[in-house]
Amino acid sequence: MPHNESYYYTAYVVATVIYVAYAAGLLFRWNRVKARLPGKDE
Amino acid sequence: MRSILADAWLIARKDLAIEFRTRSAFLSAVVFALLAIVIFFFAWDATAVAAIDLAPGVLWVIFTFSGLLGMHRSFGVEQPDRAIDGLIASPIERESIFLGKAIASLAFVLAIQIIAIPAVGLFYNLPLARVAVPLSLITFLAAIGLVAVGTLFSAMAVNTRLAELLLPMLALPFFVPIVIPAAQATAKLMSGRPVGDAFAWLKLLVAFDIVFVVACTLAYPFTLEE
């Protein structure tokens, strides 16, 4: 059996980082937009 | 239906008249194509790859990028003084505007190819004479697809902040199902295979043309305000 664990770990880490980074970014954007809301009427 | 085509032809003639008067876009595109053909030749090792193997790729890459230059001007000319409003206000179907501009771009792209293809043949020493007819057919079909998609995205991109970046970004993925069949069919022809071998690719090209000419013509009115 080949020993290619490093690719396997890297892939899981990369995928997780991508999802977490996106969710975090979304949270960050949400907070920024909420801060602008009170008093702002479109 | 007939009036749509008649109006489209009017618009095409207008666009071609404008282009003919200044010729700047056409000349720029031709010079670009010729320079690119030359640069491509020097960009690789002629002892490693035969010119005849590289030529189809070069031909179709240049077709794509010089085509983009032509496409950009299609709606670009209507930008000054918002001339496009005049077209929209006139009593013609909106599809005619699209078809007219597409036809003008088709003439533009074909005119470039009439110069570029023989130039590739000259610089790369290709036996073009015997494949002239099938190659012309492939070019014509490819140009129809290119122009259908390019004209629609030109109409859209021209209204955005990043027009020059956005047009290639939008259009190039759509050009791929044109370039792959065209280049593969051209390669088959160049290597002396019978025309029938290229037929499967031609069918794909025709299918793409039909789908996207219809889709883009129908989509164009949606890009305009009510």
Added chain:
Amino acid sequence: MKPTPLTIAALAAVVVTYIRAIFFTPIEAVQGPVQKIFYIHAPAAWVAFMAFGLVALASALYLWLREDRLDRIAESSAEVGVVFTTVVLTTGPLWGKPVWGAYWTWDARLTLTLFLWFIYVAYLVMRGALDDRAMRARYSAVLGILGALLIPFIHLSVYLFRTLHPRPIVMKPSAPSLPSEMLTTLLLAFGAFTLLYIALLRARYRYAVTRDGANPAEEHRAS
């Protein structure tokens, strides 16, 4: 943003999937441990294409009904979709290098996914370049529909190209019949990542609603 039951369920499902895939699923004999990338790669690919399907559907409905909701759904699905597509395009090469010998081999499915990524990115860049909300919605809808039309043509072109230019491959991954433990993990993974997609979609949609200053109660108003 309060974590909703959906979000918690999605996160739990993903964590369970990871644990099961890493610790409780057997290692495939021929490919070795790297085969386990399959359990995050394949579900991400499924979601990537499904997300674009929703973009196309919402786009078509928008052009018909002209409801802002639909534009926000399309925009949200596109953004979440590009995230999943990026995961496919990063995990694929990491799986390909040890198994096929090269990071990128122009494999038909991965190439199609690459084009999906390009279409998504063009969609998002175009949206970013348009400030007029109505124009942005209309243009996006047109691109969403045309992009969906393009996918089968790319698929066919690349497939024909590949069959005429076969490339030597060292090993073929993803055998058609999986042992039951692996199949269970895979199905669990599909479910978990689909839940994750829905949770992210919903969150992104809520963000769009807030950003647009629209009152959630007034969503039903046609534009």
